[in-house]
Amino acid sequence: MTVPRVVTITGATATGKSRVALDLAHALAAAGRTAEIISADSVQVYRHMNIGTDKLSDDGREGIVHHFLDVIDPDQTFTAAEFGARSREIIARNWAEGRATVIAGGTGFYLRALEQGLFAGPAAIPKVRERLKREAEEKGLTALHERLRDADPEAARRIHPNDPVRIIRALEVLEVTGLPISEHFARQAREEPPHRNLTIGLWDERDEMYRRINQRVDEMMAHGLVEEVERLRALGYGPEFKSQQALGYRQVQALLDGRLTREEAVYLIKRDTRRYARRQLTWLRKDKSIHWMPAADRAAVVATGLGFILGDKRPEPSMPPRLRKGRG
Incomplete structure (x- = not known):
């Protein structure tokens, strides 16, 4: 066909x-x-x-x-x-x-x-997400954004330092999959549509x-x-x-x-x-x-x-x- x-x-x-x-x-x-x-x-x-x-x-x-x-x-x-x-x-x-x-x-x-x-990513893992939220509250969102910048500079460049949802999601994906979220996006983009x-x-x-x-x-x-x-x-x-x-x-x-x-x-x-x-x-x-x-x-x-x-x-x-x- x-x-x-x-x-x-x-x-x-x-x-x-x-x-x-x-x-x-x-x-x-x-x-x-x-x-x-x-x-x-x-x-x-x-x-x-x-x-x-x-x-x-x-x-x-x-x-x-x-x-x-x-x-x-x-x-x-x-x-x-x-x-x-x-x-x-x-x-x-x-x-x-x-x-x-x-x-x-x-x-x-x-x-x-x-x-x-669109990269859907792994399902949310409540324990990981809640821990990251607590870290954001205790250490500040800036500290989490800096951690993201060290691990995934491309994602940190695209995500605003005051965007807690996307910062936490990017760190969650990194922790759960072992790969930066920017790499997941890049792999998705390289796939040819059917x-x-x-x-x-x-x-x-x-x-x-x-x-x-x-x-x-x-x-x-x-x-x-x-x-x-x-x-x-x-x-x-x-x-x-x-x-x-x-x-x-x-x-x-x-x-x-x-x-x-x-x-x-x-x-x-x-x-x-x-x-x-x-x-x-x-x-x-x-x-x-x-x-x-x-x-x-x-x-x-x-x-x-x-x-x-x-x-x-x-x-x-x-x-x-x-x-x-x-x-x-």
């Missing part, structure tokens, strides 16, 4: 990833290959959160099977490791049964988990990206984002839940608490979304395997995806133009 070929459509928020993925799925179907879409969006997994996540409605999915939309309640968690493992199962099953898989989304941790996997992936990044000029973001926020407010958050609060999902700290929801929760006016909430959602888009691009630029294409050229993106899945034609990686500096 051939190795599954997958196309991932990624890019910053509001670049039209979902629409392009649908176009590609329809084009594959027209060419005789049914396709399913995996959503790589860490907030679209939540039920009852539709407007603020710009989630496709049932009709908006246009008859295409979508995975990882509406899979958990707003007080539950869905980890990147779960996403990666379950996505690999879907990709393998689809390919074995003659279907293609298209991935759409911009959550970097999800995409990394799919391609590289599929071949072409990642296409969609890019817009800065002004166009900002225009799309501002327009989307205005549409969300007009379509009832405030009322959606009111319904979430009625279900018991207030600002204390992680899901309600997502972009849009955090600001509207503050609006409903009386801490922001409507105008202030709209301004902050737009500003923070623009900043988030820039962070997404910074993250994605680190992946030198991405083939970047203009978001407006949907037909060319679809043709490139078709060529890879049906004909194993892989374009060379490329980089998007740098966004001109401007106010966020």
Whole structure:
């Protein structure tokens, strides 16, 4: 059996990833290959959160099977490791049964988990963890971070000295396995995924990206984002839940608490979304395997995806133009 070929459509928020993925799925179907879409969006997994996540409605999915939309309640968690493992199962099953898989989304941790996997490590050993916690309390977190630096400089460089959870976990893994946690991560990264992936990044000029973001926020407010958050609060999902700290929801929760006016909430959602888009691009630029294409050229993106899945034609990686500096 051939190795599954997958196309991932990624890019910053509001670049039209979902629409392009649908176009590609329809084009594959027209060419005789049914396709399913995996959503790589860490907030679209939540039920009852539709407007603020710009989630496709049932009709908006246009008859295409979508995975990882509406899979958990707003007080539950869905980890990147779960996403990666379950996505690999879907990709393998689809390919074995003659279907293609298209991935759409911009959550970097999800995409990394799919391609590289995530090191879960050994199960926590209560005695070891409790002893390390006591040491942190008695000797101070700095002493534990220094111990980590001596044993695993790479992990110490990545973990902030004031992050007790990750420091203790790194020392725990070292003690239980005899190997630094950075070595476990390196081994995981060297493992080849069980599929071949072409990642296409969609890019817009800065002004166009900002225009799309501002327009989307205005549409969300007009379509009832405030009322959606009111319904979430009625279900018991207030600002204390992680899901309600997502972009849009955090600001509207503050609006409903009386801490922001409507105008202030709209301004902050737009500003923070623009900043988030820039962070997404910074993250994605680190992946030198991405083939970047203009978001407006949907037909060319679809043709490139078709060529890879049906004909194993892989374009060379490329980089998007740098966004001109401007106010966020």
